Amino acid sequence: MVKIDLEGVSKRFGSVIAVDNVSLSVSSGELFVLLGPSGCGKTTILRIIAGLETPTSGRVYFDGVDVTDMPSGKRGVGMVFQSYAVWPHMKVYDNIALPLRIKKLPQSEIDARVRSAARMLNIENLLERYPFQLSGGEKQRVAVARAIAVEPRVLLMDEPLSNLDALLRVQARAEIKRLQRELKITTIYVTHDQVEAMALADRIAVMNKGRVMQVGTVDEVYNKPLNRFVAHFIGSSMNFVEGTITDRGVDIGFALIPYSSVPDELVGKKVSVGIRPEDIYLEPIQGGVVLKGRVVLIENLASEYIIHIDVSGTLLRAKTKLYPQGEEVRLYIHPSKVHVFDTITENRIHIA
Amino acid sequence: MVKIDLEGVSKRFGSVIAVDNVSLSVSSGELFVLLGPSGCGKTTILRIIAGLETPTSGRVYFDGVDVTDMPSGKRGVGMVFQSYAVWPHMKVYDNIALPLRIKKLPQSEIDARVRSAARMLNIENLLERYPFQLSGGEKQRVAVARAIAVEPRVLLMDEPLSNLDALLRVQARAEIKRLQRELKITTIYVTHDQVEAMALADRIAVMNKGRVMQVGTVDEVYNKPLNRFVAHFIGSSMNFVEGTITDRGVDIGFALIPYSSVPDELVGKKVSVGIRPEDIYLEPIQGGVVLKGRVVLIENLASEYIIHIDVSGTLLRAKTKLYPQGEEVRLYIHPSKVHVFDTITENRIHIA
Amino acid sequence: MPSPLRKHIPYILVAPSLAYLAFFISYPIFYTFSLALFGNPSPMVEVMTSPRLGEVALYTTLIIATVIPAQIVIAIFASLFFLNRFRGRELVLYLFIAPLAINEVAAALIWYTMLSSSGFLNKLLINTGVISAPIYFFGYEFIDRTLLAIFLTEVWRATPIVFIIIYAGMQMISRDYLEAADVFGLNLWQKLRYIILPLIKPYIQTALIIRTLFALQVVGPIFILAGEYVRVLATEVVYWYSMRLNPGVASAWALLIGLVTLLLGGLYIKLLRPSAGAT
């Protein structure tokens, strides 16, 4: 299993900068997720690692060996495409076997590998089918089986679950996680779905506009987002309120969020304050700041409610298991669950 | 605002029965959601109401008037298509205005209606754009604006949010809910996304294989699913365990879920027992049944964990905010949160 | 393998294609140019000042300006018709495009036979008492009717190709666009005018370009139906080459065909610019 390093990788398409000076290290055996909105460059990075694109500048290393100019087929990567790219004119068996035949492996070895991969993905009964006879979930398994049958040094997955429906997606992601744990292949997984990213990842790189915004574990990117973009993108969509830092805390107009040790140089700074819907409570909490608001809309998700509340003209969303009693409600937020970002640079301001 | 009734509506395509003897009543001003997996017939029902399909048998009434054979254009419906169907060769203004021009409304009236609809959907600045210059979310708003500008008696929406990305979808669904509350147009909304359905609906009809499985409010379909299909489809995907009813409760092999008043005639019946991941606790609850298991996989979603636990060979998923301490864990479930279904008919067995 | 070499592989592999292009395609074209332009007097100048030019321009324009619009209109209505699913649709469709399988010369011969003074049409009309003496379609004195015969033959023979293009275009229109029109109360004619025609513009354009290209090249049918007395650009090429043994002037006429094709093609592209975003 291989360690992958990207050193200052950039990629331009004409005048568009798809990837902008990205350096990353993926540890051996790790499940590393590239997360970001469409067009953020995550797929381009994956394709550069696969050898399907040549970077405009920068180098790619597999275990310290420069593979930047190595043809894709020589890199020993297995790839699962978003469209699955299961060749439509071949049976499932031949789809998995063709890459092995190309390598001129003995027939017995090919058969053994195809059947072993099929067993792992639970598609042994589909080997004689054509792709058009398969459901989306089955095609996805075939694509994964093809990728692991070549016994790759690196497994690359480009949004492999995005074409499945919600229930199946939740099951399939647990299967992928279990399979990766078992095979211990260094895996790079691209997705735009932050829940999927969190559920799968050992570490996540959050990307935006060709740049890496933050690399970290799930808890790091969720609890300490380094900038407004990461805060907005991870977790259920955050409430943002404009405010100003004072010597006693952050003034957000309709309330003051108290902090004890505000450095003098920050006083007067304009900030964006982010609060996650799940961090707004309808019942008193210890050390909580209280806000008064009016309920404008309730979305009933059965196991919880999303409550849209007008607080002095600002609309906040709260996620709670309590159904609000009456139109007027009190909200409670804890200063430690409030994220403060510089309005101009959008970077996190560490304040306590 | 109109009341809609379907009476024994069926639709066959060749030998395929898309809709199988469906009767429904949608109240005046209600937001009614048709929910089900793809191919369940929900879109066909919407198209029959729109007048785009003629039912093979059965009748459709608008306020008691039989409209089964009335051409679509005469029914006074506004429709938002899944693909939006915003005509690509016309500017946004003309897209909204064309249906009004066809009705030969005076120019001033047309202009007023287009601008009012655009204002409501916040697309006033897009009126001179062509559809290819719009994002998916903007196209969706144009489609809604076009549908409400005709001042329809019924608003029909066919998965209008399915082509948007996750963040936008959550925002757009709240907007649709607010708009519908404001306009009070009878609205029928088709989706395969159960979260969306719950967030929006006054009432939900859950469909499967051309039939209506259950009609009810969000709390009804979530807390008292009438059959295994509804239980599985609503909420995060349920754990199912096979069991047998005894005189003291339901025996699921590795535990007994106690019920005090089991009718004699049910004793010995084979049942499927459904437990939602959010109803499995890692800490003791009052009146809870305890199970022992071994953690096999943890998905960290930051604000909660999905924990895959092996309980005597059966895999259960629990959704919890607690991180399990060690491999061996105790699980607690409450009999009132356990759903019991007949293994053969798959219908709910009421037991307490 | 170092990156620069990899980049050149496609070029190296296709060197034979380039050679093929250069010698097999380009040479004959440039050869025609040189034949048409150089000489004393230049054949091109000869053609442009010849008295035949006016006559050729008239008939060429007349044929193209009647045949092609008729074909487009027929093709549009036929496409609307075939969009309906009905029993035996496939059979009728094959019948409709059957003339494609018939050689242009054979097609002209069929129509010549049918329209001749002792042909089917005259027999029918005489036997039913509509006329008492045969109608003559062919001969220098009946040049109007000969043009009608050419029109019928060309429409019969080449409408299927226009139909195939326009039908393909109509099938590409998303069903949703038409259903939205239904829901919002557009009737059939309003759908045609506001939705279908604007959306198939690119296909109409393609059909116009292809048909003009081919219509400018029709020789056989005109020789068969009109002998030497209806002169168009394409027949001039053959006439000057084969009968007057003057490859220079023939090449000049051929070059004119090329120029007119380019000109009309450009005009169609300009006039029928697809509406923004229509795809």
Place this chain on the structure above:
Amino acid sequence: MPSPLRKHIPYILVAPSLAYLAFFISYPIFYTFSLALFGNPSPMVEVMTSPRLGEVALYTTLIIATVIPAQIVIAIFASLFFLNRFRGRELVLYLFIAPLAINEVAAALIWYTMLSSSGFLNKLLINTGVISAPIYFFGYEFIDRTLLAIFLTEVWRATPIVFIIIYAGMQMISRDYLEAADVFGLNLWQKLRYIILPLIKPYIQTALIIRTLFALQVVGPIFILAGEYVRVLATEVVYWYSMRLNPGVASAWALLIGLVTLLLGGLYIKLLRPSAGAT
């Protein structure tokens, strides 16, 4: 409006189309049938027992069996070539399909001129000293070389249409299928063999059918390059009609063309059944 009436509207609206079909399309076709089959002796029987049949079959087969495969192979390689994005690609592409804009008769005249005893090729070869006396391509004694000239002309003229079809097919192949092949180590030839060719089978089939259809109808170029001594199905139609004034036998030959077209079309469809699921 009651439902049954609504259902019939499309039919009522298109009655004119049906009338058009019946009289304008079907009649001429049936007329040809009756000319070919009825008579004493039946022209069809006459043709099937005529000594010319063997000769016609030989030359028709020879031309089709050499020209069409050559066109397919050239078109496949050209398509592979044009799939690469390179500078000036559009220009080269237009140049490649330029012969489409040239009339078949004009094309034949160009090649006749180039290959004639005093034409460009002979001048070039004599001036460079490769040969001392001109090579004769035309005339009954040089029938092999005439066939070569026909081959060259047809390949030059009609390969672009094959190219357009096959190129369209290759562009339809999802990039992902080819990139998966790259990732899994297939080289260019393996990609062609295992991925591209199986996936463009339906397009090769279409190209074969269209080209066979049109190749069976070529008259002008053969008359120009080979006069009367290379006889194929299509030239027989014209010969019997115009020179022997026998519409019956001409129709019988025309009918034979139709039959052979259907036969070969069916054969291609059977042999090149698209692989399951390839779309």
